[in-house]
């Protein structure tokens with residue numbers, strides 16, 4: 001039995017990080033779950049415990065809540081999860097496009113932050129009705145009345161109906177459920193008799209069921225035994241199972257208009273399912289596909305190489321496995337003169353890069369060297385063609401290049417006034433162009449246009465340290481602009497280390513070259529010979545440092561015949577060696593590749 005449209009509410013929760021989105025979601029699940037605790041138990045045990053035992057993370061993308069409102073009517077509330085970080089803005093937008101309303105959660109002790117704005121504007125762009133929820137009213141520092149005004153002033157939303165809650169203590173949370181029912185609209189369209197039309201919202205790989213596809217049904221019904229067709233790719237699959245998450249996975253006979261749920265078929269790879277694609281029934285297709293989405297484009301690239309060349313096959317298997325579950329992560333094989341075989345990998349942003357790198361090291365037990373992150377440059381060549389450059393090492397000969405374009409972002413930064421000076425300087429140093437400066441209460445709201453290239457290194461870390469953690473930051477890509485960019489190479493012991501080469505703006509080249517040489521001098525241990533470290537543009541050396549020679553005898557300190565101690569020290573040194581990489585005659589520690597890029601301004 002499908003639910004009548006006017007008894008369905010599909011909503012997401014948008015918030016700045018740490019404002020309490022997850023805590024509120026848990027409360028809502030807890031409050032509504034009580035209703036059917038008895039009949040849920042078995043199901044929960046069935047699906048969740050096995051998964052938990054085997055350590056599979058359940059990607060609770062959406063949860064169906066059954067709620068009996070104060071008016072005595074039963075509603076189905078679908079809570080659609082959205083990630084909070086800027087790198088995943090694309091995922092936020094597709095989740096929002098699939099529902100009609102949002103809860104805007106704002107921490108009543110902190111107020112509006114950069115991601116509050118970015119996320120709520122996306123919700124507004126998707127024509128969402130919005131319920132304002134002021135959270136953490138239990139905190140002594142909470143000022144719900146002031147923050148209510150701030151929401152009205154800064155965002156322009158009517159906050160007179162704002163719900164005051166403490167997601168932590170549960171205070172006010174039942175009012176949120178009533179607000180969802182009465183202030184958010186039901187699905188706007190939906191014809192149960194029409195041919196199946198559904199939106200592919202997300203998909204992920206499950207060890208038992210294969211690929212699980214999350215869908216939002218627009219028209220018609222989806223059920224087991226149907227042959228469905230993905231209108232974008234043309235691929236056909238037999239539906240083997242339909243169900244919902246409560247949050248445990250529960251099978252249902254069918255999914256009807258307005259509903260969220262999942263289906264499985266014999267789909268082998270997440271890459272076969274395109275987010276935003278329209279799904280219809282092969283036998284009776286819908287006439288018109290949904291507008292669709294742009295696929296998420298990787299914007300940051302870096303090379304990943306095993307520290308030990310013998311681990312290459314393990315790395316290949318590991319990136320393949322990760323890709324199964326994350327279609328926005330891309331990779332292709334790469335060879336580097338310095339680092340041997342590895343992969344050039346594409347990410348949605350720096351956080352995405354860090355997550356993947358950490359997972360490879362932790363879950364797959366790999367020691368990796370990551371090369372300098374690079375954005376995608378456009379090379380306009382003399383012959384009139386344009387080439388995308390993902391890797392500075394592949395840069396065409398300069399005489400063939402007419403111009404180079406680089407991606408720019410529009411950044412929004414909110415900061416307490418005290419740190420404004422430092423942040424303005426940071427943005428200025430990174431070639432930023434100020435677009436706006438206004439005030440939200442006592443905090444400055446800065447809008448800056450910046451080259452992404454200047455942000456990928458350590459902009460976020462610097463911002464946090466300048467503002468003692470108080471500044472918040474959000475960005476989106478805007479356009480490509482021509483820039484005076486040059487390729488800077490780093491030579492260690494007169495050998496260029498391709499993995500350390502990068503494109504920089506000509507005006508910043510010398511400063512950056514010097515900083516890199518100084519950092520590398522600290523990071524490269526002394527050898528038995530002198531090691532020159534140089535930065536160069538073309539054939540011109542722009543900076544130079546030297547690591548002086550030293551005979552390093554680690555056992556010298558161990559007088560006498562304490563063999564075990566000596567052995568221990570030698571073992572320790574060997575362990576240290578493992579994380580080094582040989583370039584010609586020089587050992588460069590793994591961390592040098594990341595550390596050398598941190599400028600510290």
Ligand SMILES: Nc1nc2c(ncn2[C@@H]2O[C@H](COP(=O)(O)OP(=O)(O)OP(=O)(O)O)[C@@H](O)[C@H]2O)c(=O)[nH]1
Pocket residue numbers: 015016017018019020021022023024084135136137138139165166167168169
């Ligand atoms: N005092 C108080 N603390 C709260 C309340 N709600 C959430 N918190 C705390 O605030 C912190 C952040 O809460 P989360 O629910 O994880 O925030 P989030 O927005 O989901 O954060 P991300 O998942 O990291 O985006 C946690 O330490 C919570 O315990 C509240 O009503 N009162």
